[in-house]
Structure formats: structure tokens, C-alpha cells
Amino acid sequence: MERRELGTGGLVVSAIGLGCMPLSGVYGAADDKASEDLIRHAIDRGIDHLDSADMYGWGHNEEVVGRAIKGRRDRVVLATKFGQVKGENGGPNGVNSRPEYVIAACEASLKRLGEEVIDLYTQHRVDPNVPIEDTVGAMAKLVEQGKVRYLGLSEASAETIRRAHATHPIAAVQTEFSLLYREEGDATRIVTKELGIGFVGYSPLGRGFLTGTITELSQIDNRRALHPRFQGENFAHNRELLGRFEDMARAKGCTPSQLALAWVLAQGKDVVAIPGTRSIERWDENMGALDLALTGADLASLDEAIPAGAAAGDRYPAVQMKAVQL
Template sequence: MSDVRTPTALPTTTIGPADEPATVGAIGYGAMSIAGTYGAIADADVTAVLDASIEAGANLIDTANVYGDGRSEQLLGRYLAGRRDDVVLASKVGIVNGGGIGKRGIRGDRAYIHEQIDLSLGRLGTDHLDLYYQHRVDPNIPIEETVGALAELVTAGKIRRIGLSEATGDELRRAHAVHPIAAIQSEWSIVSRDIETYVVPTAAELGVTVVAFSPLSRGLFTDSFGPEDVHLGGTRANFPRFQPEHLGANLELAAHFRSLAHRLGTTSEALAIAWVHDRAEQLGARVVSIPGTRSVAHLHANFEALQLELSDETRAEIDGYAARVSGPRASDPNWVSGGREGLI
């Protein structure tokens, strides 16, 4: 079977309960990138990449209050003035900055959630969010209490749907019993597959959409990534897979993947994202991937993923990558679902 098919329009899927689903493009836009996380970006380039994303049908825009200490939300607020209805807007609450990755805290208490929603809405220049995530599960607050506070925001009209990020399969099930959960967000890529054991099957059973962040493993599985990119923006260097003891092996793995993509007549970006969507289909789950990029050219490369159909041979070759990657996906395993489930 061929790995390339005729290009089509960006397909759509849904996020949310059956009685009020939001229709979104199967690929969305991860707006952490516009906050300078992976290097500086000019305001004009922010406008260009968001214009191209929406024009292509990638209308789910995903941000968080901690991205650039609010800068991502502020930029989106300016951009969306007069065109708020063009997008399905998602943000997050729960991570408390405290000196950078590895030094941050988590809050899932009612007071903090109610405080932060108003700050986010102010920066975004809107009276509601289409989707609001608890960014990480607070180990000191029962998930039922956190979701109860988010449900109050639904009742108040400040948010339309509730999401969770990096929740375990059990936490997702417990949360869903309190209020329908629209989306579960987690890292999911060819080398980060722990959510396939519990989280994705639970989401598929409950009808919760999986939102896959870092489908390119923070840029590692792109055609242009090199060791000089690790320190751009200062974020990647905080993750184990980009630290000196692991980076060499992972660059070699990325080079092998790049060769595979080129043999198939496509790019690393497209093949890596295509794999996430293909894997979700195999597991019976709805998925939206949210790669972030600072350029229109890279954005279009991402969209080429949905022009690919993977053969069994390609699936088999990619299947071994997760066992070959060097280092865990997170510095603190308790911050990610697989760590609390004993999978990483």
C-alpha cells in the first residue's frame, strides 16, 4: 500500500459532549510557540501563522496562562479582536510559575481556578473560553473538587467545556463522573506512547477527544532540527531527552526517522504527525494534534500529515522508535500521567 494519497481539505473532528460538540480541524495550533518558548517571533509573523492556520481549517487554538507569563494569551487577544468566532479557543489553569520548568507548582483549588479564569479572559479579550483545561492534576486536591470548580465556570458561562491535561486513565474516569470531560491533553508521539496503555482507551470509551501536544517531540522529529536548536528559547534544555547524556542518541534516532520519511517522499514533520492520527484511529479514539510552529512554511509541512496513509510496513518500522529513545519525556515523572501510572 502506498504511503501518499491525494491531498484533501483538512478533515474535521469534534470536541465535547454529544449535546454541544465543537467542530475543529483534525490539526490545531499550539500557541505556546508565539510566546517565545522556542525562540523569538515577531508580531507580524504571529499574525501570518495564525492567519494561515485558520485559513486551512486548523481552528483550535490552544494556549495557557503560563505561556510566556501570559504573553501568548495577550497576543491572541489582540489577534482575535473582531474575529473571536473564527476559532475554538482553549486555555489552561493550574501550573504556577516558580523559576522555570522543574521549579513550578500546581494548584487545582477552587479559589485559584476562579481567580485565573478572569485573568485569562481579560488577556484574551473575550467573555468565554470554548475549552478550559486543568493544566496538571494537583496532588493535594481531589480531582473531583477541581472539576467541580471548573463546572461552576460552565454554569457561569465563562467556559463551554472542561478539559484535563496529563491526567491518568483513572483520574479521567473520576473527573468524567463529576462533569463531562471534553478533552484529555497529553504528549503523544512516536517516542512518547505511555498514554496508549490507560489514557487513550479510557478516552475512547468515554467519548473524550485526545489532544496530542508535542507530536514532533518538541521539534526533534522535524527535517531541520539540529543540536543548535536545543537552547533556542531555553525550554528544550530542561527536558531529559535534550540533555547532553541523551541528545546524541536522540539526534541519531531522528536522523534515521528523517531518512525513512524521505524514502516515503515526505517530511519528518508530516510522517510524525500522520503516525499520531493513524495510531489514534487504530485505538478507536478521536484525536486532534496541536503542533506549534513559528512559520507558515512549517505550518504547511505539518498539514501534509493528513495527506499520508501509512502502510503496515511503515507502521512496523516506526513501532520500535519508542524503545530506542534515550531518556524519559519528563524531568519529574509525577507531572505526567505515565509517571503516576508507573509506565515511565
């Protein structure tokens, strides 16, 4: 299993990790036993990076992960996130990164996970009402107390990353990153590479678009239906955009998912990917990306097939777009 260093403080993870969000019903019903079996299957095959968050199922996800890693904790880099809070009356999520909330959220996550320490603790969304120095200062106290080993940010702007890193070393920054949606990730990597921070690409399969399995608008339901990329003319445009990419996958004898993940990993040794799935079969398919070597010509052809900025539709619904890259 290829492993890569996130940051310069000694945090090393498998090049591909497991994004655990789908295990809490986000893209359809999930079965806890099947989820735990999937996590153990991934660990037993060399994957050590498990990415959860306290808002995935509002605590449910961390409980599932906690049960699954019993007896395997020494083989796991346990990552979770804080900062999103449930909206009132079913409304959009809020954010809270006040220092006292950071401490309380960590304690709650540790309890749900059944663990004494979190390896990578990440601010899920930047709180515009709290100086990042205050939030990271509280996170640093958790490091001092031995409850957290490394710190991370998600969907943070370059300025925020710089200010955070000046307060306490940041090991990794998460941003959506795939062939379809990479402009923000590319911009983020300018500053993370400069500062020696690792980059975690989430949704590396374009929320399923790059798997080759979503071909008709009628297939879109659940959370995906809320995302502009899966709506009306945007869907038709993006679906057409994938034609040449899928032809390239067939020519290389791999699946679209494997080609998409191989592209992400080929962007640099500072990059790791955390695709999510509920299926062991799909997980094993994703792992095939580790055996797929892309040449410079391959990468140029992929960039030509799906140029940066070519996808139609924002990454999130309008209200959620207001909470990214702050």
C-alpha cells in the first residue's frame, strides 16, 4: 500500500483513504453491519485513513467507525471533523467554531468513537464569526492535552490557511478535488505546497459522476438531486463531457472510477484521496487505481478531455456555497 505524508510533522496515511460519509444514509439507506464490514475490509487490505465527521448522521457515523475499528486501532489513522451544527427546523446547517465549542465537540466525538485520541482533527467549515486564531488555539490545546495528534482545515481560503498555520502547524487541508471540480483545489494547493501542508481531496469521483454508473437524470435522487451539477441542462452537459474520459478508461483497460482516482493521485505526492462508498465491491474496484500508472501524455489527454472549469453547475447548492473557501 502506497503511503504519503500529510504535512511535515510525521502524519503518514494510505494514498487512498475511506470517506465514511455515505455510511450514514447521505446517498441512500446504509446498513450498520455492512458499513462496519466495509471498514474492516478496507483496513485488512492496507487502508488506514478513515475520514468521519460529527455531522455525518449527527454522531451516527462516528459510532459506526468506533465499533468497526475495535481491535484494529493501531492500524488506523482516525480522522474526524467538527464545526457544523444542525439547522433549525430542517434548515441549512450552521457553523460553530468558538473555542469552548471546539473542546466540547472533541469530547463528544471521542465518546462516540470510544477512543482516547483522534489522529487528525479538522475544522469542517470555517466560522466567519470566530477568528481562525481562536479556533486553532483551542484545537492546539487539545493537542497539548493528548486528545488530538494533528490539526486540519476543510474548505478554507488561502488567507485562512496561512493564519491558521501561523497559530499551530496544520497537517492537512481538505477540499473537493476531481477531474470535474478542481479549480478551488488547485488554488488551495498553491498555499498548502508553499507551507508544507498535505492536501486531502474529497469527492474525488465527482459525487459519483466519474464512476460511469450515472447516465440518466432519472437516476438522481437523495442528496445528489440538490446539487446543481445533477440538475437539468447541467446534468446533460456534464454527462456529455464524460464521453471521451470514459473512452480513455476503456482504452486503458480500467474503470472510470480507477482512472479518476489515478488522476487525483498523479497530481502530486502531497495529495491523498478519500472516496466514499457503501459497497465492498466498489471499494475493491477503487483500489485498482493504485496499480494504474499514468504517463504525462495520459494526464495531458485527461486535461484536454475535461478542462478545468468545464463542468456545469456549482459544487453545492447556493446556501452551502456561501460556507466554502472562507
